[in-house]
Amino acid sequence: MIRFENVGLRYGMGPEVLRDVSFHIPRQSFQFLTGPSGAGKTTLLRLLFMSLRPTRGLISVFGKDIATIDAGELPQLRRRIGIVFQDFRLLDHMTVYENVGLPLRVRGKEESTYQRDVLDLLKWVGLGERVHALPPVLSGGEKQRVAIARALIDQPELLLADEPTGNVDPPMARRLLRLFLELNRLGTAVVIATHDLGLMDQVDARRMILSNGQLEIYE
Numbered sequence: 001m002i003r004f005e006n007v008g009l010r011y012g013m014g015p016e017v018l019r020d021v022s023f024h025i026p027r028q029s030f031q032f033l034t035g036p037s038g039a040g041k042t043t044l045l046r047l048l049f050m051s052l053r054p055t056r057g058l059i060s061v062f063g064k065d066i067a068t069i070d071a072g073e074l075p076q077l078r079r080r081i082g083i084v085f086q087d088f089r090l091l092d093h094m095t096v097y098e099n100v101g102l103p104l105r106v107r108g109k110e111e112s113t114y115q116r117d118v119l120d121l122l123k124w125v126g127l128g129e130r131v132h133a134l135p136p137v138l139s140g141g142e143k144q145r146v147a148i149a150r151a152l153i154d155q156p157e158l159l160l161a162d163e164p165t166g167n168v169d170p171p172m173a174r175r176l177l178r179l180f181l182e183l184n185r186l187g188t189a190v191v192i193a194t195h196d197l198g199l200m201d202q203v204d205a206r207r208m209i210l211s212n213g214q215l216e217i218y219e
Contacts, residue, residue, distance in 0.1 A: 001027045001158060001189055002048060007057035009043060016055070017043050019213045025158070025191065030184045032200045033193040035210035041193040042086070044210065045160050048191065049083050050074055062157075079107070082151035082188075084161040088143045090135040090150075096122065097131045100149045107154070114153070121149045124179060126172060141167040148176060152183055159183060161192045165199055173199060 002025035009018045017040050025031065025048075033041050046052040047059060050066050059066045062077060069077070090099050097118055104114045122128055125145040135143055144167045151159060159180070165173035177199060184190045191208075194200065200207065207218045 001025050001029075001062060003058070003060040004047075005058040007047070007054045007059060009040075009047065009052065009055050017213055018047075018054075018210075018215075021057070021213075021215045023208065023215060023217055025189055027157075027189055028184065028187050029206070030181070030190045030203065031192075031206040031208055032203075033191055033208045033210065034195065034197075034200065037195075039210040040213055041210055042162055044215075045083070045162055045191070045193055048158075048160055049081060050078060079103075079154075080157045082154065082156035082159045084144075084147050084151045084159075084164050086162045086166070088135075088147040090143060090146055092135045095132050095134060096127060096138070096146050099135070099146055100153055103150065103154045118149075118153060121153060125149050125176065139167075141169075141172070144168060145172075145176075148179075152179065155183065155186065156188055159188050159190045161190070163194055164192060165194065165196060170198075174202070177202060 004021050004023050007018060007021040008016050010016045033044065035041055043052065047054060050061060053066065062080060064077065100122060101114055101118045119131065122131060125148060127142060127145055130138065130142060138146065144164065148164055165176055168176065180190050180192065181203065209216045209218065
């Protein structure tokens, strides 16, 4: 599904943030991405989402070399990826329900075909009573759960989650982890960037550890 070969990235004329990073993400796999603050985890996720291009090396996403694909193909490829950003990126003028259903609406689906799925998912993440709330009145943890629900609603082929449990309590973190595992069981490849060792210890999954711009993998 994803292949990195000797990827390097630098911003401007600065030193390389990532150096000689090579790995692959198989379909239906589950992995954690971890490492100290500033190691480059968010940068790596942005490369996976194709919102950054590498300075050198090869990145192949769904069999496409991102250095050579036409810009018009990027939106279609990104629709196959669900992503949870640390800054949530919710639309403040839309309700919780509307934010979560937006990816399906953008695809041209009728609301009647997805309304029940959105409501059920919001109940699962503990937001069944916040369906009509607007993002500005939500807590940080509630916004995070809305962002997670939005990323999951269309059952993407690949899920990228940047610290998805960082603003929730331990019981909710465990519940969200079960949701990620269920999505994985249904066929989605999952990459979770996290500092939470306790969360990682709950799953026997591959660990990708970034340190000083380089990646080590423990199966």
